[in-house]
Every structure is written in structure tokens, then in C-alpha cells.
Amino acid sequence: MVATLxxxxxxxxxxxxxxVGLGALEQALGQLKGEVSADLHFQPFELNPHMGPGGQDLxxxxxxxxxxxxxxxxQIRATIAARGEEVGFKFNPGGRGRVYNTFNAHRLLHWAGVKGPEG
Incomplete structure (x- = not known):
């Protein structure tokens, strides 16, 4: 009998x-295939909810x-890249970038989920 989580x-x-956490979760669920079925729900979280629209240098x-x-x-970028590779993600840790508020991206994902692939 397969347990549903x-x-x-x-x-x-x-x-x-x-x-990285999602990749590790997917690996763990893969190891439990046939024993566990996952009902996975993504919940939004904003790391920087008060970030201005122009973002900030990373x-x-x-x-x-x-x-x-x-x-x-x-060192942290190198650690993230190494751990990401272990779970199937390739990160480009070099260079400088910007960090932004992700509210609109989360909103877009919400509406894409509501409308579905045909929407």
C-alpha cells in the first residue's frame, strides 16, 4: 500500500x-517510489518583501x-553550486547580480496555476 503525503x-x-531543497526532496521521494506518493503544494515566501522595484546589488x-x-x-556561492549539482541543479555562481522583490513573480505563478496550461 502506498502512503500519500x-x-x-x-x-x-x-x-x-x-x-537545492526541492531537488533533495525529489531525490528522497524517488528513493521511496512505490512506498510513498507525494501531493506537493508550493507555497510562496518572499525573502525580501520590502525591496524596492529597482532591486539591489547582490x-x-x-x-x-x-x-x-x-x-x-x-565560499557560499561555491557551496550552493556544489550542493546544487548533487541534486541536479546547475548554478552559475560567478559574477555579480541583483536581487529583487519577487512578489510579482509569485503572483504570476499563482495565476498560471489557476489558469492551467491551456489558459
Whole structure:
């Protein structure tokens, strides 16, 4: 008999650790195939709900939010890339980027789910 689990996966679509967590969850469920069936529900979470529309330089943001140095940030990017590869995600950890508020992206995903693939 297959057990069904309802799983609420809470994440921000711009969070690399959330992608790593999803990959790890999918791997675990794959190992339990035939024993467990997952009813997976994605729940939105905004890491930076008060971020302005122009976003912020990623390095500056990480320094302000977490107090991390550029060297620590480079190590974290390498760790994320390595862990991501283990669960099937390829991250490009190099270079500088920007971080944005993801409210509109979550809203778009919500309406895409409501309308479905034919909407």
C-alpha cells in the first residue's frame, strides 16, 4: 500500500537554497517510489518583501542583510553550486547580480496555476 503525503513546500523562487531543497526532496521521494506518493503544494515566501522595484546589488544586499564579507559570499556561492549539482541543479555562481522583490513573480505563478496550461 502506498502512503500519500501532503507536502507544503514553502519557498521564494529566487532562493538557490530553496531549489537545492526541492531537488533533495525529489531525490528522497524517488528513493521511496512505490512506498510513498507525494501531493506537493508550493507555497510562496518572499525573502525580501520590502525591496524596492529597482532591486539591489547582490553583494551589497548580502553584506547588509547577513553581514557577510565578499570572501564569505564567494565560499557560499561555491557551496550552493556544489550542493546544487548533487541534486541536479546547475548554478552559475560567478559574477555579480541583483536581487529583487519577487512578489510579482509569485503572483504570476499563482495565476498560471489557476489558469492551467491551456489558459
Amino acid at each position: 501532503k507536502i507544503d513546500f514553502v519557498s521564494d523562487i529566487a532562493c538557490p537554497w530553496c531549489a 553583494g551589497e544586499h548580502l553584506t547588509e542583510k547577513y553581514g557577510s564579507t565578499p570572501e564569505q559570499q564567494a
